[in-house]
Amino acid sequence: MPKALNRRHILQGGAWLSLAPLLLEAACVDTPRSPFGDDSTAEEVTEGLDLTGKTALVTGVNSGIGYETMRVLALRGAHVLGTARTAEKGQVACDSVVGHTTPLVLELSDFDSVVACADAAQAQVGAIDMLICNAGVLLNELRQVRGLEMHFVVNHLGHFLLVNRLLEQVLAAPEGRVVVVASRAHHSAPEDGIQFDNLAGEGDFDRQEFYGHSKLANGLFARELARRLEGTNATSNSLHPGVVVTNIARNLPGWQDAIFRFAGSLFLKSVEEGAATTCYVATSPELAGVNGCYFSACNPVTPSTNMLDDDMAQRLWSVSEQLTRPYLS
Numbered sequence: 001m002p003k004a005l006n007r008r009h010i011l012q013g014g015a016w017l018s019l020a021p022l023l024l025e026a027a028c029v030d031t032p033r034s035p036f037g038d039d040s041t042a043e044e045v046t047e048g049l050d051l052t053g054k055t056a057l058v059t060g061v062n063s064g065i066g067y068e069t070m071r072v073l074a075l076r077g078a079h080v081l082g083t084a085r086t087a088e089k090g091q092v093a094c095d096s097v098v099g100h101t102t103p104l105v106l107e108l109s110d111f112d113s114v115v116a117c118a119d120a121a122q123a124q125v126g127a128i129d130m131l132i133c134n135a136g137v138l139l140n141e142l143r144q145v146r147g148l149e150m151h152f153v154v155n156h157l158g159h160f161l162l163v164n165r166l167l168e169q170v171l172a173a174p175e176g177r178v179v180v181v182a183s184r185a186h187h188s189a190p191e192d193g194i195q196f197d198n199l200a201g202e203g204d205f206d207r208q209e210f211y212g213h214s215k216l217a218n219g220l221f222a223r224e225l226a227r228r229l230e231g232t233n234a235t236s237n238s239l240h241p242g243v244v245v246t247n248i249a250r251n252l253p254g255w256q257d258a259i260f261r262f263a264g265s266l267f268l269k270s271v272e273e274g275a276a277t278t279c280y281v282a283t284s285p286e287l288a289g290v291n292g293c294y295f296s297a298c299n300p301v302t303p304s305t306n307m308l309d310d311d312m313a314q315r316l317w318s319v320s321e322q323l324t325r326p327y328l329s
């Protein structure tokens with residue numbers, strides 16, 4: 001990283017970054033296509049890679065895509081810091097995979113917990129090569145925390161804070177990668193994008209819209225971070241993992257969860273396939289320097305117009321800063 005750039009510059013943005021969106025568009029056009037697709041598994045897309053000496057932090061490793069991501073990165077030799085909401089869940093998950101893993105506690109709706117997790121990561125490791133924002137929730141009713149709608153807090157704000165607390169360590173890696181697990185569900189966000197005037201989610205609850213709103217925030221965050229990382233060795237990208245049979249529907253009425261699991265076992269992706277794009281974006285040597293892109297099925301794809309809206313991304317960053325300011329440094 002150039003000496004003049006540090007976390008403070010990235011937090012503050014700057015006029016020197018005004019040309020970056022053009023660079024980001026160009027980066028995605030030039031991004032190499034991979035031979036992998038919907039049926040590829042995380043093991044297949046990382047085959048032959050030796051991640052010995054690399055460190056990853058993956059959120060939400062006790063379940064679904066996060067578990068498989070940790071398992072495969074550790075299998076390839078990385079030291080994986082795996083977060084879960086309780087020490088016990090993290091320990092059980094880490095103990096069940098082969099390789100070097102360390103559990104950390106992280107409750108994304110509790111900013112003290114996010115800070116404690118980042119501090120624990122700082123105490124455990126030096127540079128972080130892969131910072132993977134995977135944990136997420138899908139709710140069936142309006143829940144609020146800190147006066148804000150909970151999907152937005154858990155899926156976006158908690159990760160915004162975690163990444164900013166750990167940015168110095170990502171920048172210290174030779175080629176640090178922030179990977180944000182967003183979703184194609186971001187297309188279900190309100191037409192006018194992030195609801196800056198109603199982050200509390202007041203009004204009619206629409207599950208798809210609220211979840212999609214938080215996933216749009218994931219993509220905009222990754223994009224704005226990418227813009228701020230231009231000129232450094234670090235990158236930031238987001239992705240859709242596919243529709244994957246996991247515990248994500250656990251908060252829906254039992255019959256809906258049951259249908260999701262039944263249909264999923266027949267038609268949807270397995271977790272082995274669901275973790276492929278995350279592992280590919282986090283590790284592929286082909287993607288060195290690729291920044292500010294959105295992936296699906298291990299290839300760059302075009303997201304919604306809202307997710308490409310740099311004004312919205314910059315406003316989201318600044319609002320997220322305001323909402324987390326006491327915890328940012």
Ligand SMILES: NC(=O)c1ccc[n+]([C@@H]2O[C@H](COP(=O)([O-])OP(=O)(O)OC[C@H]3O[C@@H](n4cnc5c(N)ncnc54)[C@H](OP(=O)(O)O)[C@@H]3O)[C@@H](O)[C@H]2O)c1
Binds near residue numbers: 062066
């Ligand atoms: N499955 C899909 O079809 C699909 C599609 C598109 C995108 N995604 C995204 O993929 C990511 C992984 O989801 P998944 O499908 O693997 O679901 P999952 O099996 O339900 O795993 C979600 C993980 O997030 C953790 N988590 C939930 N709330 C949290 C909180 N408040 N603080 C910290 N951790 C929390 C969960 O911990 P607990 O087990 O303790 O709750 C769990 O470890 C999510 O971001 C999701 O939005 C999934």
